[in-house]
Amino acid sequence: MQSDLKSDCLNCFGLCCVSLPYMKSNDFPYDKDSGEPCRHLCSDHRCSIHGSLREKGFHGCVSYECFGAGQKVSQLIYKKQDWRKDSRMAEEMFSVFPIVQQLHEMLFYLKQALALEEAKDLKLEIQTLYDLTYTLTIKVPEEILELDIEAHRNKINPVLVKVSDIYRSKYRKNSEGSHTKKKRPDYIGAHLANVDMKGQDLRGTFLIAANLTNSDLRRADFIGADLRDANLSGANLAEALFLTQAQIQSAKGDKATVLPDYVERPRHWGS
Structure with missing residues (x-):
């Protein structure tokens, strides 16, 4: 970070x-x-x-x-x-x-x-x-x-959406395209182990307690995603976009979880 x-x-x-x-x-x-x-x-x-x-x-x-x-x-x-x-x-x-x-x-x-x-x-x-x-x-x-924080956020959001669409286009065949054209999925408690989610738009998605073990999340957009108690053990989050330390701190993981270089591995994950 x-x-x-x-x-x-x-x-x-x-x-x-x-x-x-x-x-x-x-x-x-x-x-x-x-x-x-x-x-x-x-x-x-x-x-x-x-x-x-x-x-x-x-x-x-x-x-x-x-x-x-x-x-x-x-x-x-x-x-x-x-x-x-x-x-x-x-x-x-x-x-x-x-x-x-x-x-x-x-x-x-x-x-x-x-x-x-x-x-x-x-x-x-x-x-x-x-x-x-x-x-x-x-x-x-x-x-x-x-x-007016909301008005300022509305100036910034469109450019971040553009950045996300461009950045995720490498895996567009696995993504659902533009942020503005789909409804957010609800993944609370979902079983998503070993799932290919490269380039996914996960903006604002509820992933609370989801099982994402060994899932491929490279270049996924995580703005506003709720990762509380999500299991990221063995998951690949290399090049994840807009992922925050707070999101990772709220999740579970292990030494096999691959994190982007701007995020620190939480101490509670163990060595």
């Missing part, structure tokens, strides 16, 4: 542990409101159970990725001002953080698109959108809070 678009907890004020709400579920053991510090957040902004999050039921924390927004908000936008020292600033910071997180996720996809040789004819358009998005992340808090 690009280092500037990867969470750096040592340079963040624990923003995801405070600003984001969650409900008791398979991902969290209890309810927490937005702005309420997690009960395991220490005064130095570190997590007291970081090494045992999965065992204690915090699967949502294990799979979360802020794409570097935490340190951007903490160190740059708020110039290292700790939210604990100013309650009024804290409320604003907790509202700014999720907006910057969304922008950083867009930057992650755009940066990956820029690196693709197949998308070289779109490079100028992609770079322009990248530069515009980056500029939005360094505005003052008042301006960030006024941003």
